[in-house]
Amino acid sequence: MHFSRVMIGVLSVAVLFTANTICSAQTNIINTPRMQVIHHAVVNDTVVDAQTPSGLVRDLSDGSLVLAFQNKGDVVAGTVTLFVRSTDGGQTWSKPFASYQDPDKSVGTAVGFVQLPTGRILAVMMEVAHTDISVEGFKAPRKSRTIFADFDPKTAALTYVATIPQPPDSLVGAMPTNIIQLFNGDLILPAYLIPMDFAKPTPGTVYGSGLYRSTDDGKTWGQFELVFAKRADHPEIFYNESAIFEKPDGTLVAFARYDNETPAHKRFMGKAVSLDQGRTWSVPCDSSIAAICPAVLKRADGSYLMFAGALDERIPRTSMLYYSPDGEQFTKLGQPYYSRTDGHPWNTATGGSQLLIPLGDDHYSIAFYSADKALRGRDKTYIDSNVVKIK
Template sequence: MRNSRSSLLILLAASTAFAGDAVFVNSGQPADVRTSGAPWNHTEHGLRGSGTGNVLLGGKRLGPGDFTVTMDLTITNLAESAATIVVNQSHFGFEGQGGEMFAEGPLFGRQNLGKPVVKEGSKVNAIVSRQQDELTVGVNGRTLIKAPISSRAQVDVGLRPWRSTMLVTGFRASGNLVAAPEPPPHVTVFKSGAGGAHTYRIPAIVVTKKGTLLAFCEGRRSGRGDAGDIDMLVSRSTDNGQTWSKPVIVWDDEGNTCGNPAPVVDQSTGTIWLPMTWNLGSDHERDIMAGKSQFPREVYMAHSKDDGLTWSTPVRISNTTRKDHWRWYATGPGNSIQLTRGPHKGRLVVPANHSDHSDESQHPYRSHIVYSDDHGKTWQLGAIHEEKTNESAVVELSDGSVLQAMRSYHGKGLRAMAVSRDGGGSFEDLYLDNALNTPVCQANILRYSFADGEGSREKSRILFCSPRGGGRSNLHVWMSYDEGRTWPVIRQIYEGKSAYSNLVRLPDGRIGVLYEKDG
């Protein structure tokens, strides 16, 4: 992830309506377009886009009512490329793996649509239209897929090359056009190649009792990999994320790996606790998993009592937080929490995961919990989940229960979830949340407000952040008003490459996302 950046994102949105026609690309010249990922370049043959994370969208959205979008293009390197027409977060694919057309995403579901109608290098005329509550996608005069869609929904239409090369000569729309929201402002907190690190990864962020933002990450000195000389870093902001201090080293153990930040602020004492993990820099995950490393992954804890300015020497806490047959181990990554209500009020709860080697023929990953009931003086091992779970995040429910959202290896592309009624000591049966369609990747969950909270306008709000769909791109935030049972609000944050993330409620009430961008 040589060019990855961890950036703080503040969410803003606005829209204005226009009626009539719009020309986005005219005779290969961009007139009014939005792009994500690498630039689309004007050539004598058309507007050219290639790669995997690049998307070309019209400069305006289609608002409520009927509309028609027309695109003229040619596609090379088409074979099994997964080149698509984009409709909001759904895709019609010209040709995917197996050599068939396909559709995927919330509008279409996953479908195979038969042999391709587009040939390598031939001219393509694609039309996307809505009439009343039905969406239609057609190519070269043939209707290829229809799907229900609300006539009131705003729609983005565009193109994604995904390993192909697209040359766009025409792109126009007619209907009720709506100004696209301005991209939320970004502030780069850690930039790869700067400050002596090759790559910055694994973000975490918290707000201290004084309102200071503390952004943590791994500073990977010599490469992008998960092993080697990796330091734990922190940067501070005292102005709601507008400016940031130079990164300060929390832990540098010469050439070894110090990572996986999972910070939490004790609201009673003001102490910031920082769970982390450690391994020899020469040991890779495969070595640790195979039992060939000198040491397994170890668990450490550091803390700060001066608002994140200085940090204690990390202390090993593995004896009470891991089992002897565990080898791989990761805290978080992302923020931990303190419970604010219920019988376990005040408990510090750390999400974590490990590899289980109790059966030498199987080595599954499992999520688990670590907690402290004495303000960080001691740390204990809590509940352990079933296999096929991994990196995770936790959020407090309105009755003091804990909801854990986990990276899933169940092969369904959904988040694994489970609820604890005893502060993380045990969990109810795991379930896969059909609304949270996410790749195999870390994600984050945040309590924004309780229904009875001051200034919450009597609403419970829980936020969830992750790439959406099958790959590490297309970062979204979901919102739930009913304690995570449903997620009716979904907002795209970034169309391009995006991976690990951590949500935060800023002191002024806005929402921030510290995330890996364009890696």
């Protein structure tokens, strides 16, 4: 989720190797699978300004799918998270069966969640307190509290587990759909940390894009760990939204959004690598992916998928599926079918959040948001979905 386009300086961290060792010339990926849209369906276009899909999981008790989305962008004051269900593998979706809203009108709360291979569903609640409660409030000073919880897909009940530590007067932009559990058992939550007021950062605090870590199944969380250090060759770059892969040999590969006011097609995601479970990272460098807000998935055959908003398409931010055989170099598979606008996005009100989960037999359910001028509201957005086959 996008909270700011401005960044203050961050401190450098120890690195294992130079950028040249992880950002060598891109090679063509052979034997790229083919993506086929099997089915497409609107998830919700009746909630005004429905956007930001933030969780997609399977209810193991009956096999249904549960999806969450919000009715406002940027977790502004009054944001409501709504929950819908599909009982036919993503071909149709119910009306919202539950919702969550903070009782404080100056607070916006976004609930996001992911399902681990064990079946456990982990949620993160981002409670953002605003000094400006308008829909433009994300431009004014604001701070957050970040809560880790267990999620019940039957009722959408959230069971408190822990509050993630952060400096006073700061905001954490978490990526709950990208939580992973490392081979050593650590839970990793990709996130970025910014000050409440850029004119008044907390002295001694390292801000930027990184992660939070729990070594006890989420009961407690360590302090923010920086992944994307400030780059000497491009000190102006602000990295935020991120995702992390763990490869079979334990190598971690991280990608993060390059969120600066430069031409969209030149905003290549940053890439960094760790060989020690994320304790130290390489110097970040440009990947070959010009995109925002990545959602990631490791496939059963060991390859990787990334679903993100492509900046180098005719309509920037078009949702796009990418494929990688190794978790490091990616190539485009194709865009989803936009159900309300003849297959393609109407404008750039898309790509800001994506979801994907496996359905089995090389089929996947994916969800995203887009806009249609025929809809009501400020943003005229709705939630869309596809079932795709990748083989």
